[in-house]
Amino acid sequence: MGIHSWIQEYTERDWQTTTNGTVRFALIGLGWWTVDVAIPAIESSTLCETTVLVSGSKEKAERIADEHDIEHGLTYDEYHDGAATEAYDAVYIGTPNAYHFEHVKSAARFDKAALCEKPLEATAERAQRLVEAAEDADIPLMTAYRMQVDPAVRCARELIEDGFIGEPTHVYGNNSQSILEMIPDPDQWRLDPDVTGYGTSVMDLGIYTINTARFLLRRDPVAATAYMTSEHDGFEAVPDERAAFTLTFEGGVPLVSTASQNTQGDTQLKITGTEGQIDLDPAFHGKVILSLNRDDIHIDIENTSYSGDDEMEAVFDYFADRVLSGEEIYPDGHHALVDMETIHAIHEAAETGSSVDI
Amino acid sequence: MGIHSWIQEYTERDWQTTTNGTVRFALIGLGWWTVDVAIPAIESSTLCETTVLVSGSKEKAERIADEHDIEHGLTYDEYHDGAATEAYDAVYIGTPNAYHFEHVKSAARFDKAALCEKPLEATAERAQRLVEAAEDADIPLMTAYRMQVDPAVRCARELIEDGFIGEPTHVYGNNSQSILEMIPDPDQWRLDPDVTGYGTSVMDLGIYTINTARFLLRRDPVAATAYMTSEHDGFEAVPDERAAFTLTFEGGVPLVSTASQNTQGDTQLKITGTEGQIDLDPAFHGKVILSLNRDDIHIDIENTSYSGDDEMEAVFDYFADRVLSGEEIYPDGHHALVDMETIHAIHEAAETGSSVDI
Numbered sequence: 001m002g003i004h005s006w007i008q009e010y011t012e013r014d015w016q017t018t019t020n021g022t023v024r025f026a027l028i029g030l031g032w033w034t035v036d037v038a039i040p041a042i043e044s045s046t047l048c049e050t051t052v053l054v055s056g057s058k059e060k061a062e063r064i065a066d067e068h069d070i071e072h073g074l075t076y077d078e079y080h081d082g083a084a085t086e087a088y089d090a091v092y093i094g095t096p097n098a099y100h101f102e103h104v105k106s107a108a109r110f111d112k113a114a115l116c117e118k119p120l121e122a123t124a125e126r127a128q129r130l131v132e133a134a135e136d137a138d139i140p141l142m143t144a145y146r147m148q149v150d151p152a153v154r155c156a157r158e159l160i161e162d163g164f165i166g167e168p169t170h171v172y173g174n175n176s177q178s179i180l181e182m183i184p185d186p187d188q189w190r191l192d193p194d195v196t197g198y199g200t201s202v203m204d205l206g207i208y209t210i211n212t213a214r215f216l217l218r219r220d221p222v223a224a225t226a227y228m229t230s231e232h233d234g235f236e237a238v239p240d241e242r243a244a245f246t247l248t249f250e251g252g253v254p255l256v257s258t259a260s261q262n263t264q265g266d267t268q269l270k271i272t273g274t275e276g277q278i279d280l281d282p283a284f285h286g287k288v289i290l291s292l293n294r295d296d297i298h299i300d301i302e303n304t305s306y307s308g309d310d311e312m313e314a315v316f317d318y319f320a321d322r323v324l325s326g327e328e329i330y331p332d333g334h335h336a337l338v339d340m341e342t343i344h345a346i347h348e349a350a351e352t353g354s355s356v357d358i
Numbered sequence: 359m360g361i362h363s364w365i366q367e368y369t370e371r372d373w374q375t376t377t378n379g380t381v382r383f384a385l386i387g388l389g390w391w392t393v394d395v396a397i398p399a400i401e402s403s404t405l406c407e408t409t410v411l412v413s414g415s416k417e418k419a420e421r422i423a424d425e426h427d428i429e430h431g432l433t434y435d436e437y438h439d440g441a442a443t444e445a446y447d448a449v450y451i452g453t454p455n456a457y458h459f460e461h462v463k464s465a466a467r468f469d470k471a472a473l474c475e476k477p478l479e480a481t482a483e484r485a486q487r488l489v490e491a492a493e494d495a496d497i498p499l500m501t502a503y504r505m506q507v508d509p510a511v512r513c514a515r516e517l518i519e520d521g522f523i524g525e526p527t528h529v530y531g532n533n534s535q536s537i538l539e540m541i542p543d544p545d546q547w548r549l550d551p552d553v554t555g556y557g558t559s560v561m562d563l564g565i566y567t568i569n570t571a572r573f574l575l576r577r578d579p580v581a582a583t584a585y586m587t588s589e590h591d592g593f594e595a596v597p598d599e600r601a602a603f604t605l606t607f608e609g610g611v612p613l614v615s616t617a618s619q620n621t622q623g624d625t626q627l628k629i630t631g632t633e634g635q636i637d638l639d640p641a642f643h644g645k646v647i648l649s650l651n652r653d654d655i656h657i658d659i660e661n662t663s664y665s666g667d668d669e670m671e672a673v674f675d676y677f678a679d680r681v682l683s684g685e686e687i688y689p690d691g692h693h694a695l696v697d698m699e700t701i702h703a704i705h706e707a708a709e710t711g712s713s714v715d716i
Contacts, residue, residue, distance in 0.1 A: 354711055
């Protein structure tokens with residue numbers, strides 16, 4: 001079998017264990033991602049259905065529910081009060097970071113599975129309490145990282161495991177965008193430290209590099225150094241309009257990374273080893289291009305990857321598959337806590353100018 | 359004029375001020391770079407001629423001189439004793455780093471111009487003394503960085519100056535190779551701290567990222583953080599078989615970078631700004647591919663750049679042009695000292711785990 005046909009296998013859902021059953025979702029937080037990406041992803045999915053929408057505004061919840069033929073439109077208060085709990089099996093939490101914990105707490109109280117957007121919470125300490133709340137109630141908890149279901153990323157991971165690049169020696173990652181062009185609102189929550197948490201660029205963008213590198217290398221970071229600065233209007237309240245950080249992974253593999261919410265859009269993740277290199281460019285948003293390089297091989301693979309919507313559909317089906325089968329969840333709460341502790345260490349390293357152990 | 363024809367201008371030598379005269383060179387140190395690259399580069403040049411070769415071995419110097427129809431083959435001792443000083447106007451120093459100073463000292467004594475390989479010396483302190491020796495004798499001194507004469511790099515620099523990428527926000531650079539595959543000798547000087555200086559990967563490879571970023575951004579680094587490790591046989595004596603470092607440039611622009619002498623070969627330099635991005639990939643060895651990216655423009659330019667040999671030919675002609683005309687040299691001794699101080703700071707930052715001011 002040639003490498004192209006082998007790679008083609010990664011468009012298949014090798015993680016799927018069941019095709020029977022449906023998980024009914026309450027979607028909490030009706031921002032653009034939930035409305036434009038999550039609702040259509042669930043509509044295309046095989047194991048999921050949306051039965052409840054939850055928003056700060058009753059009118060908005062009911063209007064969008066009507067548009068998509070969804071049974072219930074609730075306020076946050078109604079959700080916390082236990083409205084319509086018979087209508088859903090799981091919650092998807094797409095609210096600002098600092099509200100994840102309270103929504104997981106209610107899901108735990110109602111014995112509902114929880115799929116939570118990344119980062120898991122606003123701080124490592126709150127994320128720890130969120131994980132404990134889910135564990136105490138014994139509900140399934142997953143973080144919606146997406147990269148773990150992307151065929152190009154899964155393919156890269158197996159190639160690294162099989163020794164395609166030899167022994168990994170260093171990693172580079174960038175994730176940058178212009179958030180004020182995407183969402184022209186200076187009062188948006190990602191620029192408000194009370195709601196976003198430690199900051200904006202590492203929390204929202206750098207986390208892709210951190211989490212995907214952990215997935216690809218099958219190991220975790222042990223130390224961080226960092227530099228951050230905020231220079232422009234709109235970024236006064238957060239420390240990291242742009243950030244540069246270095247992580248050291250187990251086994252002495254360094255990762256260098258940049259993240260910025262106020263610059264040209266670009267994503268790249270490049271893993272170099274003693275025998276070769278794997279480059280994902282673009283890496284994180286939309287279709288991934290996977291480049292495999294060794295002295296004797298130079299291949300660019302564009303057609304294994306999902307678009308962003310396909311990815312979210314697979315995230316929902318993966319989570320539903322695990323909820324229905326009771327199988328282990330890969331990016332679970334404890335997995336997400338490592339990212340939160342890493343981001344905390346990155347911010348502390350930037351403040352102190354010194355290396356911080358994770 | 360379209361962007362392609364504008365870029366095509368960069369194959370021209372816009373720095374050239376004279377086509378009259380010849381600078382006669384003594385080439386000091388007959389390693390593979392001098393023999394395979396520098397001698398042919400001078401043969402193809404318009405303003406240079408090789409008249410003297412200098413080596414540790416009289417037999418080697420005379421043999422290679424004979425092969426290339428060069429007048430004199432000398433030992434280092436003969437060079438220092440003032441042999442054949444009437445036969446050359448300038449020296450090219452291609453010896454291991456820790457011998458640059460003594461060769462510049464003799465050149466200064468004989469009133470010869472000096473073109474010195476990078477890094478300028480083994481340590482910042484020795485490099486400072488080297489620069490002072492050249493200044494005291496008032497001889498022209500240049501460091502042979504190469505990137506300043508590469509048309510793709512010059513083109514990138516003017517695009518950045520003209521605002522093509524908006525305000526620069528962050529920089530990424532990598533330079534890696536497998537030196538024990540290129541030169542299968544565990545006793546080679548680049549792995550011997552007595553001769554190479556602080557280490558091997560940052561001194562020999564990371565310097566390309568540092569120096570080219572300075573050239574492109576027209577500003578200098580002010581602080582460094584770093585991580586280094588040596589894991590494999592052959593790298594016991596140096597701290598940086600692989601290195602990751604972060605520099606902060608004036609104006610709060612971070613650069614993240616990796617460098618390794620023991621991994622897959624790869625070079626890349628990517629400058630991101632608020633409006634666009636310029637990516638040199640490959641960046642440092644041989645032909646550069648220049649990618650220009652904005653929301654509305656995606657262009658890959660392959661044909662502006664020199665090969666490695668063309669670059670060295672241009673370095674010799676640029677230096678000879680400056681020696682003949684008395685015009686200012688861009689990468690002079692003081693310019694090179696900033697790189698030496700930066701590399702010193704990177705090594706200190708790796709040792710202490712803290713940010714070091716430059």
